[in-house]
Structure formats: C-alpha cells, structure tokens
Amino acid sequence: MVDVVVIGAGIAGCAVARELMRHDLTVEVFEAGYDLACGASRTNSGIVHGGYDPEPGSAKARYNVAGARLIPSLAEELGFRYVANGSLVVALDEDDLPRVEELVDRGHANGVDHVRAISADELRSLEPNVNPAALGALLCESSGICDPFGMTVAFAENAAANGARFHFESPVEGVRHADDGQGWLVSVSGRDVHARCVVNAAGVGAMAIHDQVSADKIASRPRAGEYVLLSRDMGTTFSHTMFRVPGPAGKGVLVSPTVEGNLIVGPDAQDRTCASDTWTTPEGLAWVVDKAHDLWPGYDRRQVIVNFCGVRPSGDDGDFVIGEPDDAPGFYDIAAFDSPGLTSAPAVAADIASRVADRLGAAPNPTFDGHRERPLRFIEMDEAERTAAIAADPLFAHIVCRCEQVSEAEVLAAIHAPIPATTVTGVKRRCRAGTGKCQGGFCEPLVAEIISRECGIPLEDVRLEGPGSEVAPWAIGEVR
Amino acid sequence: MRTTPCGHDDGSDVIVVGGGAAGLAAASAAASDGATVTLVEREGHLGGILQQCIHNGFGLHRFGEELTGPEYAARDARMVEADPSIRVLMDTSVLAVDGDDDAFDVTLVGPEVGMAHMSARSVVFACGSRERGRGAIGIAGSRPAGVYTAGSAQRLCNCDGALVGRRVVVLGSGDIGLIMARRMTWQGAHVLMVCELASEPGGLRRNIAQCLDDNSIPLHLSTTVTRVFGHDRLEAVEIADVDPRTLVPVPGTERRVECDTLLLSVGLIPENAVITATGAEIDQTTGGPAVDESLETSVPGVFVAGNELHVHDLVDFVSEEGGAAGHAAAAHALGDADRDAAPTWVRVTKGEGVGSLTPQRLRDPADEVTLRLRVRSRMTDAVISIMSGDAVVKRVRKRVVVPSEMQTVRLTPADLAPVTGDLVVSCSEREGVE
Numbered sequence: 001m002v003d004v005v006v007i008g009a010g011i012a013g014c015a016v017a018r019e020l021m022r023h024d025l026t027v028e029v030f031e032a033g034y035d036l037a038c039g040a041s042r043t044n045s046g047i048v049h050g051g052y053d054p055e056p057g058s059a060k061a062r063y064n065v066a067g068a069r070l071i072p073s074l075a076e077e078l079g080f081r082y083v084a085n086g087s088l089v090v091a092l093d094e095d096d097l098p099r100v101e102e103l104v105d106r107g108h109a110n111g112v113d114h115v116r117a118i119s120a121d122e123l124r125s126l127e128p129n130v131n132p133a134a135l136g137a138l139l140c141e142s143s144g145i146c147d148p149f150g151m152t153v154a155f156a157e158n159a160a161a162n163g164a165r166f167h168f169e170s171p172v173e174g175v176r177h178a179d180d181g182q183g184w185l186v187s188v189s190g191r192d193v194h195a196r197c198v199v200n201a202a203g204v205g206a207m208a209i210h211d212q213v214s215a216d217k218i219a220s221r222p223r224a225g226e227y228v229l230l231s232r233d234m235g236t237t238f239s240h241t242m243f244r245v246p247g248p249a250g251k252g253v254l255v256s257p258t259v260e261g262n263l264i265v266g267p268d269a270q271d272r273t274c275a276s277d278t279w280t281t282p283e284g285l286a287w288v289v290d291k292a293h294d295l296w297p298g299y300d301r302r303q304v305i306v307n308f309c310g311v312r313p314s315g316d317d318g319d320f321v322i323g324e325p326d327d328a329p330g331f332y333d334i335a336a337f338d339s340p341g342l343t344s345a346p347a348v349a350a351d352i353a354s355r356v357a358d359r360l361g362a363a364p365n366p367t368f369d370g371h372r373e374r375p376l377r378f379i380e381m382d383e384a385e386r387t388a389a390i391a392a393d394p395l396f397a398h399i400v401c402r403c404e405q406v407s408e409a410e411v412l413a414a415i416h417a418p419i420p421a422t423t424v425t426g427v428k429r430r431c432r433a434g435t436g437k438c439q440g441g442f443c444e445p446l447v448a449e450i451i452s453r454e455c456g457i458p459l460e461d462v463r464l465e466g467p468g469s470e471v472a473p474w475a476i477g478e479v480r
Numbered sequence: 481m482r483t484t485p486c487g488h489d490d491g492s493d494v495i496v497v498g499g500g501a502a503g504l505a506a507a508s509a510a511a512s513d514g515a516t517v518t519l520v521e522r523e524g525h526l527g528g529i530l531q532q533c534i535h536n537g538f539g540l541h542r543f544g545e546e547l548t549g550p551e552y553a554a555r556d557a558r559m560v561e562a563d564p565s566i567r568v569l570m571d572t573s574v575l576a577v578d579g580d581d582d583a584f585d586v587t588l589v590g591p592e593v594g595m596a597h598m599s600a601r602s603v604v605f606a607c608g609s610r611e612r613g614r615g616a617i618g619i620a621g622s623r624p625a626g627v628y629t630a631g632s633a634q635r636l637c638n639c640d641g642a643l644v645g646r647r648v649v650v651l652g653s654g655d656i657g658l659i660m661a662r663r664m665t666w667q668g669a670h671v672l673m674v675c676e677l678a679s680e681p682g683g684l685r686r687n688i689a690q691c692l693d694d695n696s697i698p699l700h701l702s703t704t705v706t707r708v709f710g711h712d713r714l715e716a717v718e719i720a721d722v723d724p725r726t727l728v729p730v731p732g733t734e735r736r737v738e739c740d741t742l743l744l745s746v747g748l749i750p751e752n753a754v755i756t757a758t759g760a761e762i763d764q765t766t767g768g769p770a771v772d773e774s775l776e777t778s779v780p781g782v783f784v785a786g787n788e789l790h791v792h793d794l795v796d797f798v799s800e801e802g803g804a805a806g807h808a809a810a811a812h813a814l815g816d817a818d819r820d821a822a823p824t825w826v827r828v829t830k831g832e833g834v835g836s837l838t839p840q841r842l843r844d845p846a847d848e849v850t851l852r853l854r855v856r857s858r859m860t861d862a863v864i865s866i867m868s869g870d871a872v873v874k875r876v877r878k879r880v881v882v883p884s885e886m887q888t889v890r891l892t893p894a895d896l897a898p899v900t901g902d903l904v905v906s907c908s909e910r911e912g913v914e
Contacts, residue, residue, distance in 0.1 A: 228615075279707075397571075397591050403753075438611065441613055463625070470625060472644050476642065
C-alpha cells in the first residue's frame, strides 16, 4: 500500500509531490503523458500573477496571493527561472479608467502588495513602446514571470530526489473506494494501486476523475488559449507584463517578456470539446495578433518563431475546486485549475500536503532536502564560468544549438536528469536546444542522434513527444 | 598552438568563420596571398550543407563536370587541409567578434581550444543561411511529428539513413524542397504534391524538370498550407488557393490532404547573428550585410561571402564569392597600397524590376565589379541595365530571367569609366528599351 497517489505530473501534481516529501510518506505520481508538464503547465503565459484579478474571497484570490509570495524564494531554493518584472494593466479608452480603479481596490481587498494606478505619463516612461493612446494603467510591482516548464521540472526533480516515484505514460483509468473501506484503489496500466490518500491533480482530466468518487459533480469545460512567441531580439520591447483592462472573457491578450528573453503574445479563450484539442487556428491567431496591436502598435510579425495552444480546465463557477469532497474523505482535488493555477500551485500544494499529512498522522521527514541545484547553462555563464565548466566537462565546449548556444553537456544533463528527458521535445523544454530562431532546423537531427546514442535506442525509435511521434520512423530501404 | 584558452595569442592574419563552400574558398584564397588563416567550423566536418547534398549537379560552372555535394566539398577541403598556413578548428563556434579594422578579438569555444580568444587583422564571415520554419510562416494547427524543414529531413535521410515519411506534401518550391521531393520518391515514399505560394516556382528550372516533371510530382502554384492536423504524427494538411496578388488564402478553397509528412522549403535567411553584433549594416532586402565590391561590410576588415551575404542558387558562385572575400581579407590584413587610397563611394541601388542586389556600394568605381541580383518577377527577352545618371554603364540581354535564379553582371574598369554618380540597376522586358 502506498501512502499517497498523485494523479498528474503537471505543476500542481509535482508541487504537491514535493511538499508531501517533507513528511514521512511514500508517494507515487502517475502521469498519462510522456513527460512532466504535458498539458496546460507547459502551454501558458508563464506569468506569476499579482492577485488583483480574482474575486475577493475566492479560492483563486487566496491561493494566488499566497503563491505569488512563495515563488521568489522557491525559485532560489529549487533553481528555476523567475524575474520580478511587474505588470501593467493598460487603459486604452475612457471606459477602462474606472475599471483600473476597481482592479486596484480589488488588489487591496485581496491583500496584494504594491498595486496602484499610474498616469499615462508614468506609463510611457516605464514602457515607451506602449500604444501612445493609453490613458493610464494599474501597476503591480509584485507580479513576475517564470519558466512554467522549468518550475514543474524543479518541483518534480526535488520530489524525486526526496523519494517520490514518477510513472509516465500511465493514465489513471479509475479511482474507487478500497473494498475494505480503507483508502482508495487507483486503476492504472491494468493494475490497482492501493493508496491511503489520493491527490487529483490531473489538469483537464481532473473533473472526470473527481466525478468518479463524488456525487457533487464539477461543471467545467476545456478552454483553449492560443499564443505566438517572438524571437529573443524582441524581448526588450517591454519590461513589464502588459495587459489590457480585462473584459468578461478573461484577462485578455497580454504581451510580455519571458524569462528566456522572448516576447509572448496571447491568449484568446475558445471552448474546445476535448482536452487534447491543442491546435491553433488561423482565426484565433489573427485575433490574438489584432489584440496585441492595441497594446503594441509596433507588433512585428516577422519576428514570430512559433505559435502554440494550451487547453486549461475552466470551472463553470469561475473558481478552483480544492480539497476533499464531503463524500470522499482522503481524496483531494486540485481541479478546475485554470489561471492563475501556475502562480497558485505552490500555495495549494503546501495546503493539500499538510492536510494529507494530518489525516495520515505522518511524522516529518528527517532527511528532506528542499534544495535543487539549478542546471548550468552555457549562455548564462561569464567567461570564467565557461572555462571552469569546460575544465570539469569538455562537452560544454561543443555547441549543439547555435541559436540558443546550448552545449552538448546541457543536452546530456537533460537526458540523464533525475527524471530523464528521452524525447526531442523533452530535451528542448529542459535545456532550450531548438527554441531559437531556426526552431530546431539544425539541432533537432543532432539532438535525435544524441538521444539515440545516450539511450542506446535506434534513431528510428527516438520520439519528438509521445508514442507515435517518432522523428525519423523508417530506415532507408524499409519503406514500401 | 597559436591560441591559449581564455588568453590572447599572436593570432592569425585572417579568421574565416564557417567551413562550407564560401569559407573553404575564402581560406584558400587568403592563404594563397600569403596570409596566415584560421578556419573555424562549428560542425565535425568541412563542407557545410554540401555534405548532405548527395545529389549531383554541383561544379558545372567551376569544374566543367557534375559532382555530388560531398565530392565538390572534398576538392576544397583537401586543399585547405593540405595548406600549412591554414589552421582548421572543428566543432568550434565563434561567439563574438569584437574590435575593428585590423585588431579583431574573436571569442571561440570548441573542444580543441576550450573557451578562447584569437586576434585577427581581418575576419571573413561565411556562416551560410538557416531555413525559415513553420512558426515563421504562421501555419496554424497542432504540433505533431512529421513537419520538417526540407534541410532537416535531408540531413536525417542522407546522413543518418532515416526516411522521415511515406506520404509527403512539400510546401515551397525552393531547390532543397525539389531535391527532397525527388529523393523521397526514389526511396519509395509517395510525394503527393509540391505547393508554392507564389505564382512561379521558387527553385531552379532544371530542378523543376529533373525533380518534379521526371518523377510525375504535381506542382500547385498559388497554393499554400494553412493548417496541420494530427496528434502524435501528422495525419493531414489543409491546403488553400492564394490570391496571386495579395498572397492571402482564398476563403472557401480549403481542402484536406491526407499525409504523414510535410516538408517546408519556404526560404533561406542569412545566418547573421554574430556579424550583426559587430555593428555591420544589414540590408533588409537580402537579409545579409551591405558590402562594397570587395565584399567588405560597413565594419572595415569584416568581409562576408556566400549565403550569409545573399542567398545563392549555385554553389559555384558561392565559391567564387568566397575566393574574392578571402583575397580582399588578405589584402586588408597584409596591407595593400590600393586600399590605402581614400574611397570614392558610389551607391549601387535597385531600380525597376530588381528585388535584391549586391554589392550595395562601390569603394572605387575603377575596380572590377561583380554584381549579383535577383529580379522581382519572371521576364522574357529581358535587359539588365546599369545606369549612372543618364549614362549607360552596361546593358545585358537575357532570354529569360526568373526570381529563383541569381543574375551575375561583371563590370570592367572600362565599363565603369563613365560613372559620375550613383549606379542604378534595373531589369525590364525589352520593348521600348532600344
């Protein structure tokens, strides 16, 4: 019997697994996808929201503000990228100005630090590239940006280092009460795993799992957001995360630098029928670009390097569903976990982990070590650091990805990480080989060759992502 | 050893960045003029992209015979490797070039030198180009495996022995796409079609004939791919007609084509990240640096050749250009009395019918000049005119000119004698010209 099964290895599941390891508990994480953060955790804006947007008194308001306070120190402790760049919510017409005031008041009601209204002049001095027609803005200095995939990896690797076990391509088929009434049976890959507690952090799949154990169903729908990403030449266009004053459909289109120095533009909000409907549409992308023009008249489409779509689980009542349903003790939801889920995840994880530990009467884990070393990156090193890194590992001197200056040592570190990256996209997400202007045109075959060599598998078996996504599926001479 | 890790050395007269066709020719040319040369190549072999171009057709102009890419590369690589005044650094990347004129500080990283600096009097950039990808042209849809740039697929096919697909749609009729359409057909894949956004092909006419016509592969002009479908592997693409004037897809013409592979051959972009950081002025129409007739950029002592300057269609001319840059870089490094004279700048500008052009200026209008240009549209019975004010410098008749084929015009000192001011290069069909 396992103490805790966590369903889902996105940001919520990984953060919970790591917080659970503070206690003397056995933890198994089951993930349907091929890697960490296969769903909304990797396809979002990467914003650490200040917390002025959610309805006061909601779970979103509480966890957002608490999470935003935790993330800066977690970034240090766990070695993921975070920049406190602040955000601006821009008023473009007269009707927007009272909404700015409302948002400032809401921020104060939610306990957000450092939020205030600023004038058009102050806005322009902060962001000279903003639409000159802007009339003012909300400034929130306590919001930031992070690397959402890297943050998930950091939690997961630290959880694994402290004893949590991760299983990929392991979709949970069902959850039911154990026959003896003690705990839960989780059906996965054709067997039942007996768990004392279950944490349901299955992202867009969480509502279906919840509905198996509780009569109190969660109404939700998959909602898609489409983005375009611009090259690192554009990352200094704005220093703050730029929002338009929100409308009924959500926070609206943002234009923001990323921690890697790109510029991200998006999202829209479209209902989709299925969680795996992660495609972009010509119409959606055109709409996003059109809205970006409102904030940034200088939008330069020639700098676009990729477009992508994320599907997030959107609860019909607008709030997260967190904690034990009344009729399912020992089963903990992190459901309807859409924006600001990324920001909220650390606070939700700490809360859920302590509730689980209390229920199970778990003692503290005396060997827990919450520190994770940030992986070395050639591009971020100064010359002395590069010389030292090469002296320790000569593969730092071999650049594999020319656009992002990623060395072979970094590719190997991703492949041989505590939770290994065995796919081209897995390597790309961890060390950024293939994320630059040529989008892997040069390094994707190289990375595939390195994975083949390091994992001892034929090149034909190296995958881009999940099963069926082999990069070069046939050998010459085999096709007929 | 001339380089010390993270220290300064006595350096080379000329550092050549890139060991493809242009870089190899530049290194040999500079060495033949007596310069000491370091050639820096980021991959583990010389020859650059030629190594994955196993088809023939290379070298007709230069050697009078048809060679494969690796054969062509080997001829130059052997010369470079045998030349005692050229040092070759493999698997080595140039991260930055600082300084100017004849005191450059080149920052390198590679297995042989570690993290190192080298000094040089001249630098020749020959970094080639990169392929425009899916994101840059904004194709919507999902992100499955099975979407490749043609060059990536070529590497997987010709260097790794892998075949990337069985039912293939090619977007873009650039030369690599045409070559790969034939290559995959020969390996047993079914290439359903080549779609081209423009109303005329993007590749050489001989490649349309030999790669598509000879293999019965249909070419759909004024057609593009608007969407891709598939979760793990590509399942289909949506194609649509485009308005030939606006190049925008025509609503209602979308149709689905079942396929497992999409190859993109939608243009090459000069790889100019490092040279841009030197401060060299970039020409927005070529995408490469602006140069004078010696292929010197706006930074004195920094030269450029090959696809990093201007995307070429024939490697023979890339080698020729590399050689010219190598000679000029050696002259700059070793001191050349001609170059000490004060320049008499003459601008060379694009007139009617010309899409892109190098060089963009002349340092000394009494020099020999090789103009390379691409026309905007297909013309028959065309005349390329080089004018200086009202004076005709040169007129060249061409039976057919197309945008996909680079035109070369040589100007002698005698041609340039009447030059009094800026040169304007134009191209038009012959009626009304004479």
